[in-house]
Amino acid sequence: MKKFKIRGDITVVTVVIFIVCIVLVSVMFMQFRTIEQTEITQIETMRESELRTALSEWKTKYEELEKQLEEIDDKINEYNETIENNEETAKLIDEELKESNILVGKTDVEGEGVIITLNNNSKNVKAYDLIDLVNELRYAGAEAISINNTRVLAMTDIIDMANDTYIMVNLERLEGAPYVIKAIGNKEYISSILSLKGSGFIDRATTNGLTASLEVKNKIEIPKYNGEIKIEYMKELVKE
Amino acid sequence: MVKRKIAITLGIMCFLLTIALCVQIKTMDSASSTVSRTLSDNGLRDEVLKMKAKYDDASKELEQKEKELEKIRQAATQNDTTSEAKEKELKQNNMILGNIDVTGDGVEIVLADATVKNNLNPSLQIIHYDDLQLVVNELKNAGAEAIEINGQRLVNTSAITCEGNIIKINGERIGSPFYIKAIGSQSLLYGALTRAGSIIDWIKNDGNTAEVKKVDNITISKYVGTISHDYIKESK
Numbered sequence: 001m002k003k004f005k006i007r008g009d010i011t012v013v014t015v016v017i018f019i020v021c022i023v024l025v026s027v028m029f030m031q032f033r034t035i036e037q038t039e040i041t042q043i044e045t046m047r048e049s050e051l052r053t054a055l056s057e058w059k060t061k062y063e064e065l066e067k068q069l070e071e072i073d074d075k076i077n078e079y080n081e082t083i084e085n086n087e088e089t090a091k092l093i094d095e096e097l098k099e100s101n102i103l104v105g106k107t108d109v110e111g112e113g114v115i116i117t118l119n120n121n122s123k124n125v126k127a128y129d130l131i132d133l134v135n136e137l138r139y140a141g142a143e144a145i146s147i148n149n150t151r152v153l154a155m156t157d158i159i160d161m162a163n164d165t166y167i168m169v170n171l172e173r174l175e176g177a178p179y180v181i182k183a184i185g186n187k188e189y190i191s192s193i194l195s196l197k198g199s200g201f202i203d204r205a206t207t208n209g210l211t212a213s214l215e216v217k218n219k220i221e222i223p224k225y226n227g228e229i230k231i232e233y234m235k236e237l238v239k240e
Numbered sequence: 241m242v243k244r245k246i247a248i249t250l251g252i253m254c255f256l257l258t259i260a261l262c263v264q265i266k267t268m269d270s271a272s273s274t275v276s277r278t279l280s281d282n283g284l285r286d287e288v289l290k291m292k293a294k295y296d297d298a299s300k301e302l303e304q305k306e307k308e309l310e311k312i313r314q315a316a317t318q319n320d321t322t323s324e325a326k327e328k329e330l331k332q333n334n335m336i337l338g339n340i341d342v343t344g345d346g347v348e349i350v351l352a353d354a355t356v357k358n359n360l361n362p363s364l365q366i367i368h369y370d371d372l373q374l375v376v377n378e379l380k381n382a383g384a385e386a387i388e389i390n391g392q393r394l395v396n397t398s399a400i401t402c403e404g405n406i407i408k409i410n411g412e413r414i415g416s417p418f419y420i421k422a423i424g425s426q427s428l429l430y431g432a433l434t435r436a437g438s439i440i441d442w443i444k445n446d447g448n449t450a451e452v453k454k455v456d457n458i459t460i461s462k463y464v465g466t467i468s469h470d471y472i473k474e475s476k
Binding site: 009010013017020021024027028031048051052054055058059061062064065066067068069071072073075076079080082083089090092093094096097098100101102103104105106107108109110111112113127128131132135136138139141142143144153154155156157158159184185186221222229231232233234235236237239 | 242249253265285291299301302309313315316317320323326330332335338342345370373378384385387394396397399464466467469472
């Protein structure tokens with residue numbers, strides 16, 4: 001009698017264990033599947049603030065493209081209208097060429113901007129100070145820059161020479177300090193960026209032992225690049 | 241005896257299963273917060289995706305239009321030698337400005353923050369924006385004709401800046417590892433970067449990764465954005 005009761009108990013217990021196991025295992029599987037489903041792409045896991053930044057970034061990029069598209073449409077229309085007339089097309093090409101020459105640095109240019117004078121003080125002006133300044137001017141939206149009247153182009157290098165006794169820009173030897181850097185662009189914006197307290201170039205140069213002064217001008221003239229811009233190694237990528 | 245064995249087995253099993261469940265519930269918790277966020281931010285997310293799709297469409301359209309313009313320009317200048325020469329100069333200007341994709345031989349550089357940090361000066365074991373400026377300056381000195389860093393073409397308005405610990409080029413965030421491509425004379429570019437005491441040497445000596453190799457037929461894509469001018473005009 002006693003033995004039988006134990007047997008009965010065992011059967012009941014086994015069944016219970018079995019059922020509990022099945023339930024638990026199935027719960028676990030369900031959970032695994034849910035977790036698998038929540039593996040989502042990058043955009044999907046962004047937080048709200050990140051999403052907002054991403055949205056505005058894409059929007060700006062899109063608007064930029066729209067502007068480019070409009071410009072190119074205008075050009076195509078102009079060409080189409082004048083394609084019958086050789087003189088008119090020649091004029092269009094002239095205009096496009098003139099515009100791009102201004103940007104490349106093949107023409108003398110003028111406009112509002114700032115003039116920075118950089119001089120030796122407890123330390124001497126080195127190439128990196130000029131690289132840093134040019135970089136900050138570009139950040140502030142400068143459209144044309146010159147150092148001691150040498151035009152700074154996209155591929156212009158600025159290097160220390162002969163144990164830092166002089167500086168070369170575009171492989172041209174600069175007269176020594178003071179260095180006069182001219183930049184054409186939005187004069188208020190450029191001067192405010194450069195004069196930022198502590199982090200702007202003027203304050204940083206002063207802390208680094210140089211003297212730096214900034215003048216805001218309504219008209220600055222910057223000469224063209226005094227040399228030939230050669231292309232020897234790159235060519236247009238032609239896509240099929 | 242049998243009862244005790246069963247009880248112990250049952251106990252251990254329950255214990256294990258409970259632990260497994262707890263672990264899973266915890267994992268679920270962190271995952272489900274994403275899920276609920278997904279639900280509440282769905283509108284915003286859709287907008288981002290839509291905007292991106294619109295951007296992609298526009299960029300495809302732009303590419304086609306550029307080809308069209310090119311064809312028209314060529315057609316317009318076909319029977320006119322002076323115009324043809326001007327068209328050629330225009331194309332060269334656009335290559336210099338970064339308005340078209342270019343290809344050519346040159347070098348590729350990889351710079352990356354040190355992986356093994358020693359605590360002497362952790363700041364040295366990171367690639368800073370001024371390291372990039374110096375490498376770029378070195379490339380320009382060696383006659384590079386086109387340069388790109390992590391997909392950003394360097395044009396005459398490109399600045400390499402640092403905001404907090406984020407490096408930006410052309411206003412776009414970039415981070416380590418930095419892949420720099422430059423087209424120009426392979427021997428000059430390679431020589432300038434690998435000479436003893438070069439900036440690459442300095443970066444390497446601080447424990448960071450800095451590799452230079454010659455690569456043929458490098459492709460550098462055009463600048464994403466408009467290169468225009470509002471303040472400069474030709475002086476009389």
